[in-house]
Amino acid sequence: MAIALDIALAHLTSRRRQTVVSLTGVVLGVAFFLAVSSLMRGSEADFLSRLVDNSPHITVYDEFRNAPVQPAELAFPDAAVAIAHVKPQRETRGIRGWRERLAQVESLPGVRVAPVLSGSAVLTFAGRQQGVALSGVVPARMKDVSTIESKMRVGSLDSLSADPNGVIVGQGLIDKFGLRLGSAISVAGADGQARTLRVVGFFRTGNAGYDEGQAFVLLKRAQSLLGRENRVNRFVIQLDDAYRARDVAIAVEAATGYKSVSWIEATEDFLSLLLVRNIIMYSVVAAILVVASFGIYNTISTIVMEKTRDIAIMKSMGFHARDIRRIFLLEGVIVGLLGSGAGVLLGIGLMQLLGVIEIKPPGVQETVRLPLWWGADQFVLAAAFALVSCVAASYLPARRAGRVHPVDILRGAA
Incomplete structure (x- = not known):
C-alpha cells in the first residue's frame, strides 16, 4: 500500500496543472x-418552524370524522325501506363533557392542551364595523399552547384575567379603527347579543389577515356572547415533539x-411540495459534483495513457492487475479527500458570508437574514458524495490500466 500511495502521488504531481483543475x-x-443545501434546508426549517410554532400541533374539533349513524338505521339495520332526507335535531354545538375529555387529553405524555370557544x-x-374570529380562551392555558403571547406589542393574555370585559385585538385592527389601549368597542355575537368591551392589549404577527380578523376574550365572556354557555368547540394541543402529532392525534381521537x-x-400539500423541492435541490447540486468528476476522469485517463509503458514494466516486475487498479483508485481517493476537505472549509466560509446578508423585502418593516441550516449531516453528505464521485470517476481508467498486457506493450516499444 505504501508503494502504491507513493506512485499515485508521483502521478498526480507529474501533471500538476490538470490535478489542480480537477481538485x-x-x-x-x-x-x-x-x-445551496444550507439555504434550501434552512428555508425549509424556517417555514416549518413558522408553520408549526404559530399554529396548533393538533386541533380537536366539535365534530366527528364520519357522520353518526341515524337511530332508524341502528334500530332496523336490515330494513327493506331506507328513510332519506332526515333532518338531525337542532342542538347547541360544542364538545360535550369537555372538562372530562380535557382531562383525558392532558393525561397523555408530552401534551399541553387548552380549551377554546371560537366563533364569529x-x-x-x-x-365602523369589522367581522372577526372571536376566540374565548383561558389565559394561563393558552400561553402554553400558543405563541400569541410573544407577539404581544402592548399588554398580555393575563390582561384578560385582570379585566373580564377586556378584549385583545391585532395591530391591523388597531390601525384600521384608530384604537388605543383602553378604547371601548362593541362586540356582537352571531345571535345578536352585544357587549361593550375594553381593549386591554394588541398583538402583531405579521399576517395582515390574522392581525385584522382575530380577537381574544375570556372563555366565559365568549360563551356568553356566542350563546354557548359552558361549551367549547376546540381543544388546542401542543406537543414536546411536533413530529409525533399524527400518532398523538389518532390517540386523542380514539x-x-x-x-x-x-x-x-x-x-x-405543503410537505409534499417541500419533498419535491428537496429532490430538485439535491439533483442540481449533485450534478455539480458529477461534472467535476469528469475532470478527474480526464486527468487519470491521461495518466494511464502516458504511463502505459511504466505499467507494463511494473507488471513484468510482479505487480498484479489489482495492484495497478489500486494505484489509480488511490489517485481518485486522494483528489476526493483533498477536495472534500478544502470544499467543506470554503463552504463554511460561503455559509458565514450568506448568514450576514440582510434583506428588506418591499413593504416589510423589518430586515430579515437568510435562514441557514448548519446540520452536520449535510457536511457528511457533501464530503461522501464528492469522495464517491471521485472514486467512481477513477474506476474506469484504473480498470483499463489493470488490463494492460506487458508483453504487447514492451514488444511494441522495442
Missing part, C-alpha cells in the same frame, strides 16, 4: 453543494371520539 472542480462542487363576531367602533387533525394532516 478545484471538486472544491467548488462541495462548497456550492453546502451553500362583529366589532363596532365609531360607526379517546375523545371527536375529530382530531394534526398539523401534518392539515398541511400534506
Whole structure:
C-alpha cells in the first residue's frame, strides 16, 4: 500500500496543472453543494418552524370524522325501506363533557392542551364595523399552547384575567379603527347579543389577515356572547415533539371520539411540495459534483495513457492487475479527500458570508437574514458524495490500466 500511495502521488504531481483543475472542480462542487443545501434546508426549517410554532400541533374539533349513524338505521339495520332526507335535531354545538375529555387529553405524555370557544363576531367602533374570529380562551392555558403571547406589542393574555370585559385585538385592527389601549368597542355575537368591551392589549404577527380578523376574550365572556354557555368547540394541543402529532392525534381521537387533525394532516400539500423541492435541490447540486468528476476522469485517463509503458514494466516486475487498479483508485481517493476537505472549509466560509446578508423585502418593516441550516449531516453528505464521485470517476481508467498486457506493450516499444 505504501508503494502504491507513493506512485499515485508521483502521478498526480507529474501533471500538476490538470490535478489542480480537477481538485478545484471538486472544491467548488462541495462548497456550492453546502451553500445551496444550507439555504434550501434552512428555508425549509424556517417555514416549518413558522408553520408549526404559530399554529396548533393538533386541533380537536366539535365534530366527528364520519357522520353518526341515524337511530332508524341502528334500530332496523336490515330494513327493506331506507328513510332519506332526515333532518338531525337542532342542538347547541360544542364538545360535550369537555372538562372530562380535557382531562383525558392532558393525561397523555408530552401534551399541553387548552380549551377554546371560537366563533364569529362583529366589532363596532365609531360607526365602523369589522367581522372577526372571536376566540374565548383561558389565559394561563393558552400561553402554553400558543405563541400569541410573544407577539404581544402592548399588554398580555393575563390582561384578560385582570379585566373580564377586556378584549385583545391585532395591530391591523388597531390601525384600521384608530384604537388605543383602553378604547371601548362593541362586540356582537352571531345571535345578536352585544357587549361593550375594553381593549386591554394588541398583538402583531405579521399576517395582515390574522392581525385584522382575530380577537381574544375570556372563555366565559365568549360563551356568553356566542350563546354557548359552558361549551367549547376546540381543544388546542401542543406537543414536546411536533413530529409525533399524527400518532398523538389518532390517540386523542380514539379517546375523545371527536375529530382530531394534526398539523401534518392539515398541511400534506405543503410537505409534499417541500419533498419535491428537496429532490430538485439535491439533483442540481449533485450534478455539480458529477461534472467535476469528469475532470478527474480526464486527468487519470491521461495518466494511464502516458504511463502505459511504466505499467507494463511494473507488471513484468510482479505487480498484479489489482495492484495497478489500486494505484489509480488511490489517485481518485486522494483528489476526493483533498477536495472534500478544502470544499467543506470554503463552504463554511460561503455559509458565514450568506448568514450576514440582510434583506428588506418591499413593504416589510423589518430586515430579515437568510435562514441557514448548519446540520452536520449535510457536511457528511457533501464530503461522501464528492469522495464517491471521485472514486467512481477513477474506476474506469484504473480498470483499463489493470488490463494492460506487458508483453504487447514492451514488444511494441522495442
